[in-house]
Amino acid sequence: MRRRAIFRLIAGAPLLSWARAxxxxxxxxxxxxxxxxxxxxxxxxxxxxxxxxxxxxFGWSAARNIQLRYRFAEDTAQLPRLAGELVAxxxxxxxxxxxxxxxxxxxxxxxxxxxxxxxxxxxxDGLVTSLARPDGNVTGFTNSLSTMGGKxxxxxxxxxxxxxxxxxxxxxxxxxxxxxxxxASFEEAAKSNALRGDTLPVRTxxxxxxxxxxxxxxxxxxxxxxxxxxxxxxxxxxIAQATKQRIPAIYPFRYFxxxxxxxxxxxxxxxxxxxxxxxxxxxxxxxKVIDLPVQASSRLHLVINLRAAKALGLTLxxxxxxxxxxxxx
Amino acid sequence: MNAPVADGGTLRQPTGAIxxxxxxxxxxxxxxxxAVAIVLVASRTIEGWLFDQSQKSLLDRVQQQQxxxxxxxxxxxxxxxxxxxxxLTQVPSNAxxxxxxxxxxxxxxxxxxxxxxxxxxxxxxxxxxxxxxIAADIVGxxxxxxxxxxxxxxxxxxxxxxxxxxxxxxxxxxxxAIAGASADxxxxxxEVNLKLIxxxxxxxxxxxxxxxxxxxxxxxxxxxxxxxxxxxxxxxxHLAHGEKPPCNGIHQQPLTMNAPxxxxxxxxxxxxxxx
Numbered sequence: 099m100r101r102r103a104i105f106r107l108i109a110g111a112p113l114l115s116w117a118r119a120x121x122x123x124x125x126x127x128x129x130x131x132x133x134x135x136x137x138x139x140x141x142x143x144x145x146x147x148x149x150x151x152x153x154x155x156f157g158w159s160a161a162r163n164i165q166l167r168y169r170f171a172e173d174t175a176q177l178p179r180l181a182g183e184l185v186a187x188x189x190x191x192x193x194x195x196x197x198x199x200x201x202x203x204x205x206x207x208x209x210x211x212x213x214x215x216x217x218x219x220x221x222x223d224g225l226v227t228s229l230a231r232p233d234g235n236v237t238g239f240t241n242s243l244s245t246m247g248g249k250x251x252x253x254x255x256x257x258x259x260x261x262x263x264x265x266x267x268x269x270x271x272x273x274x275x276x277x278x279x280x281x282a283s284f285e286e287a288a289k290s291n292a293l294r295g296d297t298l299p300v301r302t303x304x305x306x307x308x309x310x311x312x313x314x315x316x317x318x319x320x321x322x323x324x325x326x327x328x329x330x331x332x333x334x335x336x337i338a339q340a341t342k343q344r345i346p347a348i349y350p351f352r353y354f355x356x357x358x359x360x361x362x363x364x365x366x367x368x369x370x371x372x373x374x375x376x377x378x379x380x381x382x383x384x385x386k387v388i389d390l391p392v393q394a395s396s397r398l399h400l401v402i403n404l405r406a407a408k409a410l411g412l413t414l415x416x417x418x419x420x421x422x423x424x425x426x427x
Numbered sequence: 428m429n430a431p432v433a434d435g436g437t438l439r440q441p442t443g444a445i446x447x448x449x450x451x452x453x454x455x456x457x458x459x460x461x462a463v464a465i466v467l468v469a470s471r472t473i474e475g476w477l478f479d480q481s482q483k484s485l486l487d488r489v490q491q492q493q494x495x496x497x498x499x500x501x502x503x504x505x506x507x508x509x510x511x512x513x514x515l516t517q518v519p520s521n522a523x524x525x526x527x528x529x530x531x532x533x534x535x536x537x538x539x540x541x542x543x544x545x546x547x548x549x550x551x552x553x554x555x556x557x558x559x560x561i562a563a564d565i566v567g568x569x570x571x572x573x574x575x576x577x578x579x580x581x582x583x584x585x586x587x588x589x590x591x592x593x594x595x596x597x598x599x600x601x602x603x604a605i606a607g608a609s610a611d612x613x614x615x616x617x618e619v620n621l622k623l624i625x626x627x628x629x630x631x632x633x634x635x636x637x638x639x640x641x642x643x644x645x646x647x648x649x650x651x652x653x654x655x656x657x658x659x660x661x662x663x664x665h666l667a668h669g670e671k672p673p674c675n676g677i678h679q680q681p682l683t684m685n686a687p688x689x690x691x692x693x694x695x696x697x698x699x700x701x702x
Contacts, residue, residue, distance in 0.1 A: 421533055423537070
């Protein structure tokens with residue numbers, strides 16, 4: 099009798115512990131990720147890697163306990179359809195690469211938590227009503243305050259003292275506040291730096307070339323590219339045209355400078371993807387959106403591309419070079 | 428003991444005496460052992476109790492010292508910023524040196540990520556230059572700050588720490604102003620983003636293996652390893668209304684050891700592990 103009991107204990111223990119492990123093993127969680135860039139975009143792999151590295155730090159791995167459903171939009175027109183598809187697959191959490199992506203997802207769900215990786219004006223764009231306590235199903239991370247419009251003008255003018263005219267390119271359909279968000283600080287800084295400030299609204303890829311050609315014909319041109327899904331999507335053309343027309347330009351993220359843009363001043367995007375992972379982790383573990391405040395980035399990086407400077411025929415002052423956080427040779 | 432049988436009585440008598448002796452011996456031994464045991468147990472108990480008491484008070488003392496040291500580190504966070512700003516008070520405050528000052532201020536901004544803006548106010552209380560990380564700089568605004576505490580108190584006491592305020596209702600900030608060595612050097616003002624204390628408070632929590640956090644003079648959490656508690660404007664008063672205590676993890680009870688943060692009127696608190 100006793101022998102039988104011992105035998106049962108020995109044989110049963112692994113079986114029992116296996117059964118217990120199986121019952122405590124959490125169900126596979128699913129996260130839908132919508133990125134408003136084509137899958138082939140050079141910045142996509144860094145974004146995905148940043149996000150997945152962040153998830154792994156919290157113990158989530160695609161091989162074990164999480165399923166990641168990525169959708170990539172070739173252009174913004176595809177966003178509504180892709181957002182609908184992702185929401186229909188009923189993931190536990192949704193991740194949006196930018197504010198307009200979050201808005202597209204929000205049109206399909208008011209219950210599944212949405213985390214935006216980066217946007218400028220989540221209140222103005224109607225994503226949240228309070229940064230401290232987002233009371234809907236959306237939260238995330240912000241990149242630039244409206245005052246940055248002025249900072250970009252100032253930095254560009256310091257780098258290019260000969261600049262006499264500055265344009266701000268944006269797509270009114272996708273830029274924060276339809277382009278108005280950065281406008282006041284842009285115009286004020288243009289004025290105080292004795293520059294002529296022009297807004298350059300473009301709605302299609304085809305409009306970029308003629309717009310920059312016109313700007314390039316003016317004496318002492320400069321270009322501000324605001325954080326906007328459109329500028330990210332068409333940055334290859336914007337950078338190429340700015341170089342061709344010899345227009346010094348400042349961009350909102352490092353990867354623009356890394357891909358040939360003259361300079362950039364803004365937040366560290368891969369870092370935001372990692373931080374997004376921390377919010378996804380908390381939501382998967384049962385946190386509520388209202389307990390996850392919208393966070394602003396406090397670290398901004400100035401990057402200067404020396405090769406681009408040379409192509410523009412610019413010699414940078416030592417003060418300017420000393421100011422840069424990173425210089426790309 | 429049985430009475431000896433009449434016949435064999437003489438024969439068995441010595442055995443009975445030996446038995447009797449043995450019995451006595453055993454009895455004495457028993458009592459002796461018992462008495463010694465009682466004394467030993469009692470003394471060990473008392474000793475143990477005393478030891479526990481002294482251990483406990485020692486532990487309390489060690490914990491209080493750790494808390495005070497941690498509070499000191501938070502104070503140091505602000506003092507280090509002040510030390511970096513000190514440079515900027517040494518550039519004379521006249522129009523000719525403005526460019527030099529701006530250049531130096533950009534260097535300070537790079538070295539101290541917690542400073543979002545720096546300003547120079549001359550000895551009459553007018554702002555000469557304002558340098559920002561997130562907005563275009565303003566040169567020569569001549570805005571009058573001569574009646575503002577950041578100018579008045581810095582001129583009187585060499586430095587001024589403002590109460591904590593929240594930008595966009597979320598991010599904790601404080602104004603830190605320091606005066607130059609002589610009155611004509613004016614005042615240098617920094618707006619400090621207290622979010623950056625997070626690294627220090629996380630380190631403290633990791634070292635002490637329990638959650639440490641800081642509340643300001645009004646009881647609002649301004650530094651916590653969990654940034655979301657800070658950005659949500661959580662106050663200790665919220666806790667009374669059923670919010671979760673800022674001591675997370677299952678092995679921690681709210682509260683705590685605490686110690687004042689030097690110079691700033693804040694309090695560092697430590698959650699108490701339950702075991």
